[in-house]
Amino acid sequence: MKSILAIRPIRIVARMTFQEAIRRRIVLTGLILGVLFLIVFSIGFHFISTEVAREEARDGRGAARNIMVAEMSNFLLQAGLYAVTFLSVAMGALLSADTLAGEINSGSIQTILTKPIRRSEVVFGKWLGFAALLGLYALLMSGGVVLSVFFQTAYLPRNIVTGLSLIYLEALLIMTISLAGSSAMPALATGGMVFGLYGLAFLGGWIEQIGSALNNPTAVKIGIVTSLIIPTEALWRRAAYEIQSPLASAMGISPFAAFSVPSVLMIVYALVYLIVVLITAINTFQHRDI
Amino acid sequence: MVLMYPSNSIRGYSTIGIWLKTVTFYYNWYLMSLPAIKTEELRKVFGDQAAVKGLTLQVEQGEVFGFLGPNGAGKTTSMKMLLGLVAPTSGTASLLGAPIGDLATRARIGFLPEHFRFQDWLTAREFLLLHGQLLGMDAQDLKTRLEELLERVGLTPFRNKLLRTFSKGMLQRVGLAQALLNRPALVFLDEPTSGLDPVGRRLVRDIIRELKEQDTCVFLNSHLLSEIEVTCDRVAFISHGEVIRAIEMDTLEKNLSRVTIRAAGLTQESIAGLARWGENIQANNGQLVMTLHQDRDLPEITRYLVAQNAEVYAITPNRMSLEEIFIETVGEDGGL
Numbered sequence: 001m002k003s004i005l006a007i008r009p010i011r012i013v014a015r016m017t018f019q020e021a022i023r024r025r026i027v028l029t030g031l032i033l034g035v036l037f038l039i040v041f042s043i044g045f046h047f048i049s050t051e052v053a054r055e056e057a058r059d060g061r062g063a064a065r066n067i068m069v070a071e072m073s074n075f076l077l078q079a080g081l082y083a084v085t086f087l088s089v090a091m092g093a094l095l096s097a098d099t100l101a102g103e104i105n106s107g108s109i110q111t112i113l114t115k116p117i118r119r120s121e122v123v124f125g126k127w128l129g130f131a132a133l134l135g136l137y138a139l140l141m142s143g144g145v146v147l148s149v150f151f152q153t154a155y156l157p158r159n160i161v162t163g164l165s166l167i168y169l170e171a172l173l174i175m176t177i178s179l180a181g182s183s184a185m186p187a188l189a190t191g192g193m194v195f196g197l198y199g200l201a202f203l204g205g206w207i208e209q210i211g212s213a214l215n216n217p218t219a220v221k222i223g224i225v226t227s228l229i230i231p232t233e234a235l236w237r238r239a240a241y242e243i244q245s246p247l248a249s250a251m252g253i254s255p256f257a258a259f260s261v262p263s264v265l266m267i268v269y270a271l272v273y274l275i276v277v278l279i280t281a282i283n284t285f286q287h288r289d290i
Numbered sequence: 291m292v293l294m295y296p297s298n299s300i301r302g303y304s305t306i307g308i309w310l311k312t313v314t315f316y317y318n319w320y321l322m323s324l325p326a327i328k329t330e331e332l333r334k335v336f337g338d339q340a341a342v343k344g345l346t347l348q349v350e351q352g353e354v355f356g357f358l359g360p361n362g363a364g365k366t367t368s369m370k371m372l373l374g375l376v377a378p379t380s381g382t383a384s385l386l387g388a389p390i391g392d393l394a395t396r397a398r399i400g401f402l403p404e405h406f407r408f409q410d411w412l413t414a415r416e417f418l419l420l421h422g423q424l425l426g427m428d429a430q431d432l433k434t435r436l437e438e439l440l441e442r443v444g445l446t447p448f449r450n451k452l453l454r455t456f457s458k459g460m461l462q463r464v465g466l467a468q469a470l471l472n473r474p475a476l477v478f479l480d481e482p483t484s485g486l487d488p489v490g491r492r493l494v495r496d497i498i499r500e501l502k503e504q505d506t507c508v509f510l511n512s513h514l515l516s517e518i519e520v521t522c523d524r525v526a527f528i529s530h531g532e533v534i535r536a537i538e539m540d541t542l543e544k545n546l547s548r549v550t551i552r553a554a555g556l557t558q559e560s561i562a563g564l565a566r567w568g569e570n571i572q573a574n575n576g577q578l579v580m581t582l583h584q585d586r587d588l589p590e591i592t593r594y595l596v597a598q599n600a601e602v603y604a605i606t607p608n609r610m611s612l613e614e615i616f617i618e619t620v621g622e623d624g625g626l
Binding site: 024 | 370376
């Protein structure tokens with residue numbers, strides 16, 4: 001079988017993509033806003049955690065105080081990671097929405113595609129470059145949130161690695177959809193499509209949650225169907241479930257994954273979904289007149 | 291006897307060497323004999339409009355070929371099909387003997403696109419480095435080659451400046467350097483002189499001449515006819531996506547000359563009699579313009595006119611410029 005991808009050109013394109021994001025100050029802007037976000041989160045967390053600790057100390061029940069601080073830390077950590085997820089998703093969408101579309105439009109892709117390199121290698125190289133960037137960004141942001149909580153209250157959530165991986169997978173999925181859109185449509189249309197899908201998933205997720213709490217199977221089904229159309233919110237809810245404290249899960253007091261928890265099968269589905277979208281992106285770009 | 295052993299093995303090696311050289315020589319000869327570009331009935335339809343309808347042409351290696359036509363005639367689409375950027379609706383084409391889109395062949399091709407916009411977040415040097423790497427060039431060779439080309443296009447002082455800060459002319463120069471990195475056997479230049487000042491235009495012209503000396507085939511898209519006139523060996527006129535005329539530039543210089551005759555007392559019959567030496571005869575107010583079949587008939591025409599009792603004041607040969615041929619071929623409306 002003829003090979004579809006070669007390592008060397010993919011590496012060149014991935015490096016070029018990475019370099020472009022840095023030179024165009026996309027990374028810098030993301031970092032500045034990210035640091036700002038982490039500062040706000042840390043200050044807010046500091047005041048809330050000292051307040052909770054003081055109130056519990058006044059009541060004087062040591063064990064209860066520890067539980068309260070841990071639950072409060074867990075809740076705020078989830079809230080922080082929810083924001084990080086959204087920022088990573090936005091970063092993923094913005095990074096790749098204009099990449100192929102913009103280069104086709106400006107013509108700068110022409111001197112690349114006439115070199116001894118396959119179009120599939122261009123798409124895959126770009127995907128890798130963005131994936132690496134996104135990985136760094138998501139790790140820095142979510143790592144910042146987790147560490148901020150850890151240093152202030154010595155609280156470390158369970159299954160944190162699984163949780164963060166799922167958040168990264170969600171951002172990757174959005175980035176891949178955006179790249180696929182970019183291989184066929186102008187950047188603005190791609191952006192509209194991606195955020196539309198994201199909004200749909202968001203809505204479906206909440207309908208499923210509330211439906212589950214009210215024992216309404218139709219609402220739960222709507223949520224599952226939405227997750228099949230676009231599994232981003234399902235990934236977040238699984239991530240939240242992995243991170244959240246067993247107590248919160250048991251008592252159903254978490255706003256993110258209290259009731260209907262997406263199954264492992266849904267995670268596998270999301271992975272397959274991502275691969276199919278990436279193949280579609282390659283295929284669309286391969287047959288496109290430049 | 292002890293000494294014979296190594297010398298024998300050297301001799302044995304050199305026999306293989308000679309054999310290899312012979313094979314390489316014939317292989318190269320074979321490669322050079324392949325047409326640089328060959329297309330058959332290449333066709334591209336966008337929606338219900340045919341941008342290129344049945345392009346059939348052959349360009350030999352080492353030839354400088356001009357592809358002429360009004361805006362929107364299908365020049366760029368044709369070039370993009372050859373480069374694999376646009377998929378033909380039907381028809382076949384090959385570059386340097388390989389079907390279009392062949393990866394190995396692309397390493398032997400150079401391309402300067404029209405309305406070039408490059409990765410403007412790179413410096414000139416980084417830009418060339420990137421494209422050389424994509425071509426799969428050896429790192430050491432690439433470093434020397436890109437400095438050499440930066441020097442050739444006059445950008446050495448700006449080598450570490452971002453392309454974002456470059457003027458249109460400077461971008462065109464760096465684009466040209468990019469097209470020549472791999473010492474290509476075939477170079478496609480799409481409107482290479484657009485946006486260039488006269489100095490830049492001369493540079494492009496000189497580079498095309500140098501490429502010709504190195505037996506590089508140049509495929510030139512242009513509507514700047516004076517450029518084509520001085521650089522090309524052969525031109526093809528394209529209109530509405532079809533080649534409507536192909537001209538060897540040599541024949542243009544030797545045969546297709548027009549003369550202006552200023553004479554009094556010319557009768558209708560004597561004017562009609564000129565038709566045996568030429569065509570396209572236009573006469574008004576004692577001035578007569580015609581296209582000669584061949585230059586060397588001029589003395590005979592003079593004798594004829596004198597014999598017809600015409601008073602001849604001047605006979606001026608004016609070679610038909612490419613522009614006149616262009617308008618004659620495509621029409622005043624520019625093929626609209």
